[in-house]
Amino acid sequence: MELTIEQIKSVMENNFQIPSECSLMEITPVLIEKLGNVDSDIREGCLEILYAWIMNGEYDNTTLISLGDQLISLTHTGLGQEISDFVFLRAFAALEVAGILVFDEKCEKGEIEGRKAFLTPEIVKKWFTIALEYYQQERDYRSYVIGKGWAHSIAHGADLFRDFAKHRLIQKEEILHIFQIFKQKLASPSPRMFNGKEELRIASAVYTALLRNKLDIYEINHWLSSLFDPFQEKRFWEFAKEPEKLTGYFHVERFFKDFYLMIKFGISRKGSRAHPYYDVSLQNRDEILKILEQCILKADSNSFYYKPD
Template sequence: MKHSELQSIIKNDYTVPEGADYRNLVSVLEDNLGDPDQDIRDPSFEILYAWCSKGILTDTEQIELGNRVVTNLSVGLGEMGTDSVFLRSFSALVLCGPIYADRLFSKGKLEGRNSFLTSDIFNKWLNQAVESFANEQDLRGYIDIKKWAHSIAHFGDLFNQFANNPLSKKEEHIKILNAIAKKVVQPANQIFSGYDDGRLCRIVATILMRDLLTLKDYEEWLQQFISPFTKAVWWDEKPDPNTFLVRLNARLNTRMFLRTLHFMLLFGVKQHTGFEDSYFKKISQYRDTLLDLVAQALKKLDNNDFYYKEKSD
């Protein structure tokens, strides 16, 4: 499909073009997800997402779509600097569609439609997403000419939908938080760009507002950001030039994430379709304690290199 045809669908409130079979169009749109041309790639995922939330696709078709795009998350996994990142990244966004639609339908937001995902399907998708996220190596944000790849941010959007779906309980929330921690501290070929840290912190906001975890759960989670970077573990007087940069990037990504998390807790996050309540209408009971814990984590991560440290600390 041409860019003009895709834009025509969007401008007409995602209505299926007259005389067209949407099933055939779904196949074409899926093929477009890995297109290096943003003018083809972006509207294609946007239409697929809308056709899920608007109920154009049947329950069975949404599950089938999810099953197909979740396998795309592993296509070319481990590659860096190739166009395969577009298929993985934009398939993550499309997978948001059935998960979001399931939550909408479960709340009666579309007449005649009900929740259609089972726990087995939901957890199969979640587990595959967690595995692919852990092994994603292409962290590029904006790319000249081809524009946004944004795999980390798009996985963040996907995990936010997982976290906000009623099928996710305490176990799933801990799994998602652990996946974030492992990714953030992972040695990386570059630092996060394109506000990836903010997209990941939005997941934490969702989980806080779902209020299924204890303070101890959050304390144990935050420890994962500190332990890899204690001075004894991280610092080396004669660093290996083959590993130093990727380890430094991991430390910078961790510091960036914790700073963003701190200010997210302090200021809240902008309300969007992922939330039922604005941050300050349903503020977490752990907010003040977590603000202190995150601040302490930042100081420990700093190893007294930058922040002023009182002698009594």
């Protein structure tokens, strides 16, 4: 079947009711395919519809697992290409997998009437491993693409890891893997600067993971301090002849500042963060702020901020 922009808008305007002219299982493959559409209105509309149907419990547990398997595999479509329209499918499929993780947690907490949690450790581990490979190998760093809308794969991947980090089946080992993949993505040389607040999406995922209280302050300190390791030998202007490495430097520096302000002022409760999960206090908050202050000063190298001897 075909799905026009008018039909997409109609579904959204009618409180995401399943269209009477087709069945749920007929329209779902079409929605998934159009997650990779280069028309932003079509892509974003299909994202919202599929996400709403996941969260509204329209799919049974077996179907959700099957959808998750399909969607997580789509994050590898065209993977490794620096500029390709496949990025839209990868990035938007990642958000739908995140939705399934969130729905499973809601079922576990009894927030969905008549539904029980359905994800097993084996399934979550499989999806998590595929997600790590996707994020590690993602090379398309574009944020907003003129004429096509948001690609934003680095941000969407961070959102996926944010929702992995909240999931009950994700433990300390996986959280450490998440932090390492974020380190790699921030600090690695890159031909393109993040320009869609990707560092803030990563900071949000890290903040979310820390609320699980799986890491002690020494592990947090080690990870934060290690982010700047690739840049110890030079000051930022000395990377002028290595622009791709300079990009990684700026990504790390901006992350330090963004994460510092997020912890100092608290995380926004808008959208997916309008949840009791974020109402708890962050353990070791003051110690983490002090660590980040030192990280910011180290990155600055006494260039603009005063650092006592």
